[in-house]
Amino acid sequence: MRPVSNQIPAVFIHVRDLKKSVKWYSEIFGLHVDLDTVVSPVHNVPMKGGTGLTLDDHTFDDQFTHQPSPNPIANFLAADIDEAYEFLQQKNVKIVREIERIGKKFAWFNFSDPDGNVLMVCTC
Incomplete structure (x- = not known):
């Protein structure tokens, strides 16, 4: 096994408002989500296949600038x-x-x- 594998377990998408983004992505993919269960800084959107989708609002990173x-x-x-x-x-x-x-x-x-x-x- 190599030290770095050629697998992508998740794609991170950086967002400003986690709950708003979780709602938006869930509507696009036809998913039901209880927004009361969404807690910063990250939320994993359920996806089909082997790669996950993680939304990250960087709540604990005051140095982060969204670009x-x-x-x-x-x-x-x-x-x-x-x-x-x-x-x-x-x-x-x-x-x-x-x-x-x-x-x-x-x-x-x-x-x-x-x-x-x-x-x-x-x-x-």
Whole structure:
């Protein structure tokens, strides 16, 4: 075994307001969450597959400055890119890059969360 494994157990997304972000991500993914159970500084959003999603508000880190990346920090799978795009638009999610298509099966677009973190939806 190597000292650093080629596995990603979780992706961290840095947020300003943990409860607000947990609510937003839960609505996007269709998850039920009891916001009374959300406690700073982190919340693990239940995800399918092997990689987790951790929202982190850095409550205990007074040196932290939130600086969202202008590039996607994670991508989420969609079976139908057009349906995903329309769904996010109906939720008033900011689309920051329109749908791009490569061939007949692969497509993606970028959107941002309420903290300005850029994320991607793609087909495979």
